[in-house]
Amino acid sequence: MQCFSVTEHCAVTPCQDPYFQASYQKVSVFVSSPSFPLYTRTCMNCSVLRVVFCCMLTRYFFFKVSTGKRPSIPESGSKVAHDIRQRYFSFFLEEYFKICSTVNEAIDKALIEEKSIYDRCGSKNMYLNIAVKTLKKLRDHGRWKFLYLDLTGAALYELLKDYLLTKEQLNENNFPRPNPEKNGSAIFNGIIKKAVSFRRVCCRCGKVYTVTSSGKHARKEECNYHSGRVLEQKVPGGLEKRYNCCEGIVGSAGCQVAKLHVHDGRRENLEGFMKTFIKSPPFDGNYGVYALDCEMCYTTQGLELTRVTVVDSKLQVVYDSFVKPDGEVIDYNMRFSGVTEDDLKNTTTSLRDVQAILLNLFSADTILIGHSLENDLFALKLIHDTIVDTSVMFPHRLGLPHKRALKSLMADYLRKISQDDVDGHNSSEDAIACMELTLWKVKEDKGRKW
Structure with a gap:
């Protein structure tokens, strides 16, 4: 009590x-x-x-x-x-x-x-x-x-316990887990992956390309890809798979062109992870409830963090910072991240700085909310177990690995348009959207009991 x-x-x-x-x-x-x-x-x-x-x-x-x-x-x-x-x-x-x-x-x-x-x-x-x-x-x-x-506060914290991911769900959704054999290292779904030397697979078009010892491209080659998702559409005689970006069928030439190929790398570079600490219980039993969202860009090391935003249960931003990547930037990914070269020009905040701030703000028992939060935790190189994930809270009808988009959930449940700006996503808007969806879900579920 x-x-x-x-x-x-x-x-x-x-x-x-x-x-x-x-x-x-x-x-x-x-x-x-x-x-x-x-x-x-x-x-x-x-x-x-x-x-x-x-x-x-x-x-x-x-x-x-x-x-x-x-x-x-x-x-x-x-x-x-x-x-x-x-x-x-x-x-x-x-x-x-x-x-x-x-x-x-x-x-x-x-x-x-x-x-x-x-x-x-x-x-x-x-x-x-x-x-x-x-x-x-x-x-x-x-x-x-x-x-x-x-x-x-404490009331919300207690209610959200019913929605925390289990250990099985953390593994099913590929959240980073601590490597029992090496401190500061992570594994996911029981797998320890290492990058194949000098060979990368483009995460946009799927082509294999080579890099130098510094991670730069050995040969410059344009990347022709589709920016949208593959969706199934009913057609006479069955189903047809098309990209939602241009309505092109699967296998067709890409509708977007980038200067270079890029790779993800987050699940290959599994060093430098920090785990949230166990802290003394607060007086009121409220360890904190926060929603977070990250934006990333493509560098010579893969996808790296460029912005992180944390909001509280009152939808107030408690931390928001641009982050300087370790690797050389190949593509700012502005279409999706909303982060530009000018945003990072004078930024000195590093990933280690962000980790230190978040480890001070969070404890191991703090409830973190996000949409497909495993991606954000990989970008932050943070291991945390007390998770509420809106992609699990509102599951796709086909089950994993399918997940509903945050924009779709906001439109269906809250009648709001999210992530619809030509300048890309906004991490504060996305974090607030996750918190709003979670509060709506709690009130909807618990309200039925009365």
Whole structure:
């Protein structure tokens, strides 16, 4: 249980109701904070009104706050049995506790609601019909109130635990893992790869080319490639694969021309990795929740980091920096990165500088959010296990290795257009988009439970 400002001390009273017994946790003080809502529930067996303090919006703690009987409706008439009226009054009361700011307000509204239904009905069946519809509306209202809660801090951290990637998922998605045989080295999916000396495979057109000992091209050759993805389209008689950049069929000549071939290299150069540190637990249990995104360019060493952005759960940028690559730049990849030669002209920040800053900002338990975050961690040469990945949170219908684009997810779920600028991607926009998608998913999933 997290500690905030202690406003009231309450002795925990065990309850015989199985619902309460199943969720009962032994705590001795009632701790509250404006950040966390209070809900209440009336025990149906012992008739004690109890406060349900949702410490992390997922863990429930029960406290006896009134030794008196639960509120009851007065006996009147015989068209509907009193126990039926009392049962639905209790249901209404429970829902109003989620909506109202005080207990008395909730009780008054529940009494008025039940009395209104009773006065309008002419029979038991009519009463039940109206009561059920009213209860559904109240529950929907309570759910929407949950959806608009400002989820930040420890509450968000606790909720996101349900979405963390497992060790199996980290391996399936090729996240960098620590090499048990060598400190500062990484492996992925159990594989240790080394670059073949002087031979590279162009990651754009697929051709093999040679380089010198310094990584420069042995022979200058234009790269003719397709910049888009291969998509399957239905045609008479079956399916046809075409590039979405130019509608060219697979195997057709490329629609883009670059001066030189380039290679990725991130999964071949597996040295110089740092692992986030285990740090002392924070007072409130919140190790931090951040979304990050990186931009990269092609150099003689492969894809290297050129910009990194980190945003918090309030969508505020907490770190944003251009980064000077170690190798000589071959292609700034501006079409996708948005980073230009002018952006890096006076940049002195190195990858090692970025690693030092992020290791200070993050701990091993900090939740990092991103889209296909394994690519960013390879660029950062960072090993981290506490991951929420929106490409896994919103999986492709065909499963791995297929993944949905961030732009597509933003359009489908948030009705927003992302990464649609002619100047390329923007790492801050992409990081914010990942955080927004994650917050939407949490509220959507958890809201259904109410």
